[in-house]
Amino acid sequence: MDIVRERYEIAIERIKEISTENISNEKYQEYFSKVAKFILKLNSVKDEIESGRLKEYTTEQLEQLNYELYEDIYKENYEASLANPKFACEELGEEYGRILCYVYKKIRDLIGNVYRQELEIVTLRIELFIELFYYFENSEELEYRSIEEAVYSFEKDNTEIFVDDMVDWRVNPKRTFAVDIVMNSDLNDIRYLYMYGEHIGANEIGMAQYLNSLSQSEIDSLAHVYTEGYRKGFVIAGKDLSIKDTVDIRYNIGFERIIKSAILDFEKMGLKPIIYPLGYGSTMCNKQYWFDHKFDEALYLDKAFVKRKLEVAKQAFENRKDLALKMAGPAVIEIFGENPFEPESKKEAYKLTKEQQKLSAGYINEYQRIVQEHIPGDQRSFTIIAFPIPEFGHNFKEMFDATVKINTLDSEKYEIIQNKIIDELDKADYVRVVGKGDNRTYINVKLHELNNPEKETNFENCLADVNIPLGEVFTSPVLKGTNGILHVSEVYLGELKYKDLEIKFEDGMIADYACKNFQTEEENKKYIKENVMYNHETLPIGEFAIGTNTTAYAIANKFDVVYKLPILIVEKMGPHFAVGDTCYSFEEDVELHNPNGKEIIAKENEVSALRKIDIDKAYFSCHTDITIPYDELGEIVAVTRDGEEIDIIRDGRFVLAGCELLNEPLK
Structure with a gap:
């Protein structure tokens, strides 16, 4: 030093x-x-x-x-x-x-x-x-050429230092920079916000001040929903939490009171907190700046660089294999309420070539396999919960209270209703989803065949554990026979807004795609390929789900903020399709059961099944949910092998007997 x-x-x-x-x-x-x-x-x-x-x-x-x-x-x-x-x-x-x-x-x-x-x-x-x-x-x-070579040499020659540091932050509980801020600061004195070095704006200040207005019991209650969901994730999946030592905590600056209470909860579970630099952050002061530099790696990305970066990543994890094996998985607090961002596409910004797109996608996939090898998916879990931030608007506090209501709905009631939906869906050969009005969705989703319907199911009954709030039943569809068009008039995915997003599927794989964000078809396709498909040439449907959280939908419409909600909540507010990996990637062979005891058998598709013969072709290291809101939904119908049609939803309302409670918030 x-x-x-x-x-x-x-x-x-x-x-x-x-x-x-x-x-x-x-x-x-x-x-x-x-x-x-x-x-x-x-x-x-x-x-x-x-x-x-x-x-x-x-x-x-x-x-x-x-x-x-x-x-x-x-x-x-x-x-x-x-x-x-x-x-x-x-x-x-x-x-x-x-x-x-x-x-x-x-x-x-x-x-x-x-x-x-x-x-x-x-x-x-x-x-x-x-x-x-x-x-x-x-x-x-x-x-x-001399300038370019200097930058390339800098990035490649120092990869070991940069990657080793990143990996150490991810698994080493002795790196306590953010933990010390959370646990050792006077959180009533908002000066602590400025100790991270991140941009501190109205959202971070307003969030900290709002949480400081709540009692300790209210804070503990908010934290407990989050930590209890994490614990339940291990219980439901039959994974042993006692063999783990650390938890990967992620949050936006301003939430420290909740995080401090959560850390104390996690300590009771025997888990030490890890908060690494990419695990905390603040709302961007300028998203265009982020977008302009999103593909700066185009300056130096080539095969030699990717090979070197993967080599040092593997070695960095290997050097810390004992620490990595003790990592229990991420516990994430997401935020929502930011104004939608529609980027300007600048010709001056770096862009990846087609070859670099393949290299980038390949690197991400291979890196995830290295992580999987050292932090095995069948031994870890996660939880995600979301809250609004002050940018939401003048009724932020009212929306915060509404979000708490959404996050704490009665799991027992939803479990019964969702079981009824699953029982009917399990009779189906495929499910037909059709939009209404200007929505052009028309897609048939092929389901796996059940060998023993009394003990097996295609759909997971998703309640309030790892994925908060509750409110969906989901499956990994069969790709062959899954065909049609998915269309959404407006959707907000990963910080970015999409207008008239349309994706065509042939045998479960993306065959074509379009949107209307920019003036030319070329720009629109590039926008989708870079930010939805993560530079892959095609992706499979990894998930089909029916959201049942009509309470969330009603609240979103009351505040007129559907476009501001995170996918974590939006995916519970209608049917959704995920492009990319299934929800069970790297864990397909872990036995899972719904609360009623039925085993979930639909955990893979024809692509992820390739892991048994060529793992390079099995995964994409991405999973993007796209939801059709109830008011754009014409029908969801389960169609049996005999041609019988079982209506689940008609004109945006649940019509299946036993689901009447779900329509109450929509009245």
Whole structure:
């Protein structure tokens, strides 16, 4: 560490010179001066942290510092920011503008590293910046290839450091940066929010203040729903929680009171908390900035890089195999209420080539297999729950209370109703789903054949355990014979909004797709391929489900916020289809039963079955749920082998006998 600190101090002295130094080509003068000054700002923050002075700052001082660190990417400043690839290319030329914009983004990403006092990573990136400055300092010898090679070498040569650090954060409970903030701060003093180094905005402040207005018993109750769901996940799946030591906690900054109570609950289960840097975060101050840099890896992604990254990931997990094996799985608090984001597609932003798309998809898949090998799916579980944030609007508090109601519905009542639905669906050869009005959905979903209907079922009865709130029955369809069109007029998936999303399936595989977000068909297809299909050429239907949580649907319509809800809740508000892996990926051979004792046999399809002969072809490492809301739904009909039709839903209402209670919230 002394060597790293010495390198850091040498680098900072050079940065001080660069911040005022003139270079022969004035076009790049402002860029290097501005980025150097930002690095010096980070250095001053480092000094305040190491001296302990940062903890003595007033709320106003911390707010001002946070603003200064993030002001360049605020929406009002972004059009003229060198972190914006469009502006960078206009100012610096297209050839060098994109790559220098990338470097600035990498420097900006160091804010969190500085707060976590990760000096080696900070030093490495500063040294890259200095190396590039030397090339630009003498523009007569400037060649783009030299700049590109410098960046490529930096990423590849330091992969071991970056990946090893990432893996260590994921499994090592001694990395307690965020845990210390949660457990050792006075959470009534919102200054603690600024100790992460993340952008702190109205959502984070408002959420912390709201939770501080609740009693400890109310906080404990909220946390207990979350932790109890986690515990039940192990019980229902017949997995042994007692052999695990750690839990992977994920949340948005501002929820610390709930997280602190949850940690105490988990400790009673014998679990120590792990909160790694990607496990906490804040709402983005500018989603366009995120979207512009989403595929920056296009700059250096090739076969050699992917091979190297996978090698070091495997070794990093192998070096920590005992820690990894003790990981019980993720416990996630999601948020909703942000205004929908419709991105601008910029030609100046990096894009993956077709070859890089395959490499990226292949890397993700192979990395997940490495994780699966060291944190086996048949020994871990998870839970996910969601709450609104202040951006939801003036009735945020009312929606928060409504969400608590949604998250704590009576499981026993729903279990009985959903059993009735499953009993009828289990008679079917296929299920027909048809939209109404402008919705063009018409799809037949083929089901597995049951050898012993008295003891077997195709559908899981999903109650409030790992996937909160309750309210769906789901299956992994047979691909051959699953054909048709899935259409949704408007849907919000993974931070992004889609208009008129339409997907065509042939034998359960995506054959075509379209939307109307952009002016050209090419842009729309690229948008779907990158963000729904994760750069795969096709994906199977991994799940078909019928959502039964009409209470959630009624509340969403009352507040007119269907478009703001997370898929975690939306998927319970109508039928939904997931493209990608099944819900049981890597766990197909784990025996599972519904509460009534019937074994769930539909846990694989023709693609995931390939794991037995060629695992490379079996999984896609993605699973995206797309829901048809009740008001766009014409019918869901179970069709038996004899041609008998059993109505489940007609015109957005449940018509199956015994399901009348589900229609009450819709009146």
